Amino acid sequence: MQRKTTKSIAVYVISLLASVPVFSQQRDLKLWYDHPSGKVWEAALPVGNGRLAAMVYGNPEAELIRLNENTVWSGSPNRNENPHALAALPEIRQLIFAGKTKEANQLAAKNIQSEKINGMCYQPVGDLQLTFPGHEQYTGYSRELDLQTAVANTVYRVNGVKYTRQVFASIPDQAIIIRLSADKPGSITFAASVKSPQKSTVAVNGNNELVLSGISGDKDGVPGKVKFQSQIRFKTEGGTAAGSSDAIQITGANAVTVYVSIATNFVNYADISADEAKRTTAYMNKVWPKNYTALLKDHITAYQHFFNRVQLDLGSTDSIKNPTDIRVRDFAHGNDPQLVALYFQFGRYLLIAASQPGGQPANLQGIWNPLMNPPWGSKYTININTEMNYWPAEEANLTEMHEPLVQMVKDLSVTGRETAKTMYGAGGWVTHHNTDLWRITGPVDPIYYGMWPMGGAWLSRHLWEKYAFSGDKKYLQTVYPALKGAAEFYLDFLVEEPEHKWLVVAPSMSPENSPKAHPGESITAGATMDNQLVFDLFSNTIHAAEALNTDKELVAKMKAARKRLPPMQVGQYGQLQEWLQDLDNPNDKHRHVSHLFGLYPANQISPYRTPQLFAAARTSLIQRGDVSTGWSMGWKVNLWARLLDGNHAWKLIKDQLTPAGVNKGENSGGGTYPNLFDAHPPFQIDGNFGCTAGICEMLLQSQDGAVHLLPALPDDWKNGRVSGLRARGGFEIKEMIWENGQLSKITIVSTLGGNLRLRVPNALKENGQLKAVSGDQLNVFFQPDETAKAEISPKANVEIDTLKETMQYDLSTKVGQVYTFTKK
Structure with missing residues (x-):
């Protein structure tokens, strides 16, 4: 019976992935490893549904699933x-x-x-621990996070039996689901327990449910009043289940599905009057009747609704065969363009997992802590x-x-x-x-x-x-x-x-x-x-x-x-001044580059409209240096992309995709942990999101009067393809292909209509639709604001670099129409 169930699940997943565009299927969108996480949190794999989160350690003998819920914070309503x-x-x-x-x-x-009050802390719910006797010695180990399905998988063998674990956080079912299976009937035996660092109690209901109840901590004199509950229920296929005072013992099962429900009493920032137990029970009662096949199907469908919108292909090398931590170790000194695409999509995965409508925003660690x-x-x-x-x-x-x-x-x-x-x-x-x-x-x-x-x-x-x-x-x-x-x-x-x-x-x-x-x-x-x-x-x-x-x-x-x-003022060193007075130190390597906000994310500094400020911003960024905290390097990827210097942006990505602790600089120089989390250090998720945005900016910009394609393409990305990126004004890139650094094909859909002004690196066939730019940009989404003129210090020497030549075209678009152009 178990083998039929496993086969049906596999067939479903394969059929679902068949709907993914062909070029994305050819690339491996998995983080994978040939060893467990052990006790290292930064090596565990994250899953989340915007409200609930788990870190999956993948330890054969002592699995650890660390749980979060996005409203479990210290304190209670307060002002400061x-x-x-x-x-x-x-x-x-x-x-x-x-x-x-x-x-x-x-x-x-x-x-x-x-x-007195300096903000409350985001806090954990607790740890689910699954102990498997006799699994200390194992072979054939592998664990992975599949970005196409948002499922964390662990596989290994003990005494000739292949064991498989699958973990995901379902958006539609608002639960964390854990599936334990083996290729030999009667092989699943383990003990399950739960604990929390919070003030909490654990109860065992019958033979198949653990209940963790607790309340958040105090801080700065503000009493912790967020009450939470987690119900963890076990559905066995074969075997027996027995409850003790603080644990559940499963013996001889063919497979087990674990349902994890969590809720709090939080209603909004001023109201914590909900009943956390009733909420948790409601979530559990809704999800419990569903079998694993249905749960997985609904989870993947909901997740792929978001994830499948964008695909990126920068090519691949033999490095793709290596575990992810080895690829990160070797990245700066090798050629592994597919790791960039994986890192880009990992950022998108994290945003889907950490920030869903109706929930809390992603915090400094996303949703995992x-x-x-x-x-x-x-x-x-x-x-x-x-x-x-x-x-x-x-x-x-x-x-x-x-x-x-x-x-x-x-x-x-x-x-x-x-x-x-x-x-x-x-x-x-x-x-x-x-x-x-x-x-x-x-x-x-x-x-x-x-x-x-x-x-x-x-x-x-x-x-x-x-x-x-x-x-x-x-x-x-x-x-x-x-x-x-x-x-x-x-x-x-x-x-x-x-x-x-x-x-x-x-x-x-x-x-x-x-x-x-x-x-x-x-x-x-x-x-x-x-x-x-x-x-x-x-x-x-x-x-x-x-x-x-x-x-x-x-x-x-x-x-x-x-x-x-x-x-904005240009100071004595040719820099964009950080202060009203000319007080900058050209040897300042501070992680914040706040005075470059006007370059990115804003659009007040332009190579075409404000060349002197553009040059001064570049000087400031050079003076700051490259190596810094992880999030700062993520910002600098975007800044160098806005400076139209793809090679320098690419250099920052290499610095970022270096094992944490290797780079030397302020605050140990950032980098990346084995699970691809960003290192400040310690972990901050903003560097992941910053780099994902930076890769977008290298391929597409739309802030400076036009939709600028391949504005900061590095020499190492000579050939590639991307689909699904969006531009201001309601334009979406359905497909963009480039060969040998030149745009060869572009398909764009217009959702709002209006004038589309394209800026491209090479000439396109006009096909009776495109026309050379003449006159002002009429599309209101692309009309830049008047910026204050630069004031330049008499001591400054501002050198303006010659920009790469680009072509500009105008196209009058209609709502819902798709337009395709090719290289001339």
Whole structure:
């Protein structure tokens, strides 16, 4: 009976994969290893459904499945404004403008820094342990994470019996499913137990169910009040099951399916009144009647709805035959282009697994965390890291995965109103450089890091970007109040600086950095990133208001304020200045490159519109250096792609795909763990998402007046194919093929209609449809904003490189039409 079931499952999976485009079938989209994880969390394999997550260790004798649920956080509803901020604000500003930054820092630390609460921690549910007696000695071992099915598999032999384990987190069934089978009947014998580092209890119901109940931890004086429950139920085929005081013993089964249900009492950031036991039982009662074949079928169908939208082929070598950890070890010194495609798709897999509509956004570790007090609390660090998690959402055709972040911004636009009023006497809403499940919006951590009231500006960019790719005005109406509120805050908060009469943000900082002239004193006014962020926010809110034909008076105010923002400045070293004054140190290797926000992810610096700023940004990036933390290298891949330097972007990918600890530099130089997780170090997931976005940017850009194909193609990617990438303005690449570095075929679908301006590396056959560019770009999604002119230091020597020649074409498109072009 068991063999028939296994065969039917295999036939189903094969038939399902037959629907995947042919060129993707020819590439191995698996992370695989020839040894277990042991005790190494960074070697275990992640599965998730946006709400539930598990790390699968693949240990034959002592399997470990570490469990998470995305609302299990320490603490409970709370706020963290400092009520003394408003009274101290005028003096702090006065000290900054007088050049007394030390005194300004000290005063801000006393009056703006949070008095106690610095954000809660994302915490684990617990560990499911499966102990298999006699499995200490095994042969033929292999484990894998199949990105095409989102199933983690472990296979090995003991005494001539082949054992197979399969683990997945089902989106439609909202459960984690574990399948244990063998090719000889009666071979499955194990003990199952569960434990948690939380305050918890374990109960055994009958002979087939473990129940873990607990409550989250306290932090910063805030009591932990998130109640959670996990029900783990065992469905056996043959054999016997028996419960003891704290474990389930399965003996002589042909196969076992394990159903894991988890839920909490969390309703929203202000409400934890749900009944976690009833919720968990409801999930279990829904999934329990389904057999494994149906569970697997529904899981794969739901997952592939997202994953199969994009395929990438960069070629393959014999390296594909090696285990993934060996490929990472050898990558920087060999030729393994398929590992890049695997890493790209792994990033898309992680976003699908960590961020589903209706759930929480991916946090600093996505959704996977084994620690009660993880690094940085595994919170939402919103001075880049949270935003970076969502850089690939639109381009990599995962727009639905963007929705949890959008909802969090809507939440913050509510909680941040009180912060804006209480701390700064301003309208609108504000948040600083960290938030958490409870949507706190006051400063977090010491003032050196926390004095950054710009989180709302950066997060609001995502509201607009989602619209720029879809053109969905109904969606835009739902997010416009949050966009508007963020802009209203800065209209109130901006202050005139005395020397140039520019409007600046004060107090603030250039994230987590300070100039060499004022070490340890980060507080400042008019940091370049702040100016770029406010410019970006005003511009996007203006476009949104005009698209919705509303708030003309507000639009006029934003346009007037935008004109008074400081220009970007080129300093004495030919660099883009990080601060209002020329204080940059060309030997500064800081991980943050905040003043390059205008280059990426924003579109204020262009090789075609602002060549001097473009050259200065390049100089700044060279001065910063390549090797840094993992997430920083992920950002630099995107920056070099925007600088149209594919070879340098490729070099950063090689640096990133190096085993953690090998690179030397600030914070040990980042890199990649055996399971392809990004190393800050320690693990942060943003580097994975940053590199996935960077690979998109190397192949397709759409921010600078046109859909630019192969803008940063490295020499080593001479031939390739990609399908499914999206561009602003509602354009999708159905297929793009290049040969010997030149575009040979492109098929594009237009979902919104309108003018498509193509920028390509070589001439295309016009076919009566394409025409040479003449006149302005008429498509509203591609009309760049007027940027402030560069101010260049008399000491600066700005060298502008000659750009590679490109061809530009215009095409008038209709909604739903598909257009194909080939090389001339």
